[in-house]
Amino acid sequence: MTVVHHPEDARILHRQVRALVDAGHEVTYAAPYTARGVVPRPWVTGIDLPRASERKRLKAVIAARRVFRSMRDKVDLVLLHDVELLLAVVGVRNRPPVVWDVHEDTPAALSLKPWLPPFLRPPVRFLARLLESAAERRLHLLLAETAYAGRFRKAHLVVPNETWVPDHVSPPGDDRVVYLGWLSEARGVREAVEVARLLRPHRISVELIGYADPQSRPLLEQAVAEGLLEWRDFMPNDEALKRLDGALAGLSLLRDEPNYRHSMPTKIVEYMAHGIPVITTPSPRAVELVERYASGVVVPWQDPEAVVRAVLRLRDNPEERRAEGARGYAAARANHHWPNSARRFVAQLEQWAEEGKRRRNAGSGRSGKGGPADRGTVEQVERAEQ
Numbered sequence: 001m002t003v004v005h006h007p008e009d010a011r012i013l014h015r016q017v018r019a020l021v022d023a024g025h026e027v028t029y030a031a032p033y034t035a036r037g038v039v040p041r042p043w044v045t046g047i048d049l050p051r052a053s054e055r056k057r058l059k060a061v062i063a064a065r066r067v068f069r070s071m072r073d074k075v076d077l078v079l080l081h082d083v084e085l086l087l088a089v090v091g092v093r094n095r096p097p098v099v100w101d102v103h104e105d106t107p108a109a110l111s112l113k114p115w116l117p118p119f120l121r122p123p124v125r126f127l128a129r130l131l132e133s134a135a136e137r138r139l140h141l142l143l144a145e146t147a148y149a150g151r152f153r154k155a156h157l158v159v160p161n162e163t164w165v166p167d168h169v170s171p172p173g174d175d176r177v178v179y180l181g182w183l184s185e186a187r188g189v190r191e192a193v194e195v196a197r198l199l200r201p202h203r204i205s206v207e208l209i210g211y212a213d214p215q216s217r218p219l220l221e222q223a224v225a226e227g228l229l230e231w232r233d234f235m236p237n238d239e240a241l242k243r244l245d246g247a248l249a250g251l252s253l254l255r256d257e258p259n260y261r262h263s264m265p266t267k268i269v270e271y272m273a274h275g276i277p278v279i280t281t282p283s284p285r286a287v288e289l290v291e292r293y294a295s296g297v298v299v300p301w302q303d304p305e306a307v308v309r310a311v312l313r314l315r316d317n318p319e320e321r322r323a324e325g326a327r328g329y330a331a332a333r334a335n336h337h338w339p340n341s342a343r344r345f346v347a348q349l350e351q352w353a354e355e356g357k358r359r360r361n362a363g364s365g366r367s368g369k370g371g372p373a374d375r376g377t378v379e380q381v382e383r384a385e386q
Helices: 010-022 060-070 083-089 107-114 118-138 146-151 189-202 217-225 237-242 266-273 283-295 303-315 318-335 339-360 377-386
Strands: 026-031 045-048 078-082 098-102 141-145 178-179 203-211 248-253 278-280 297-299
Touching: 010 026, 010 098, 010 237, 010 339, 026 060, 078 083, 083 098, 083 118, 098 118, 141 146, 141 339, 146 203, 146 248, 178 189, 178 266, 189 203, 189 217, 189 303, 217 297, 248 303, 266 283, 266 318, 278 283, 278 303, 283 297, 283 318, 297 303, 303 318
Parallel strands: 026 045, 078 098, 098 141, 178 203, 178 248, 248 278, 278 297
Antiparallel strands: none
């Protein structure tokens, strides 16, 4: 279930749901299809929910709660993808095991929400911490980043934001730079537009692929109208990834924000997986990845001129460009190929579902309150995979 994410979200649909379906499980996927203008994929059973956006969230949470109550006897396990949905399951009895997939550092992320007035951010962050604490006591947790572990008392299985790495890729080209992902001020949308402006005389195009928040859309629409760049808005992940092939480089222009300091930008792994060099700002996880594999260039925060210099250097040095792309691809294939984590993910959900069935069959009435996996459970799953 999600009311915040796009139904075609890469982590939810193209990794987790696909992994469950490939393992032989039937998946019901409740998401805001109508609000996002898409239909469910044929390999899931879709349920339409309202979309939660900015301050309009209560209606979506109430609708999700109704769906949860109506489906609780029909499913073996429920996987939630939004902190808001913790409110949709609280107090519901005789429920199946419920799993919360922790996508981000929620308290830190709230500081980036332009729709949340500054005076409300401290109390809302406090509420988010309370929800996280309650979720750990009552639900199972999965973490998208090892760095999130410090917010919780117990150990939880980490299911990283990896990607499907193709068997073969094209070498990087010399006339197109790409960006794939959400577009916002904090993610460097203004820098990307300025990079496009500076690269225009060099006949290098800039292509942005991703949904833009309401504050960024006028800026992007103006840039498109001026012919500075191409903006393809949201594309399904499997289609968007094809646009990376043959690009000169991939951009990751995050600003120095608390929510990004300990997160690995998924787009960097995706660029590497498609054999193109990475140009990134110096968020710690990005630097670690790019420098470890010598797969790109690190530029200063909010410095479009430095980005342009890096692009031109790569364009003028084809051997360096191809070597960085090849090293990144090899590293992604060896260390960040989604099927490797998919097995652990599916095995853990199967274990929790089976435990829930046993509790319900025993008539305990406590399904979903068995608590999260401890370190032993995680290690058992990893040993079973081996």
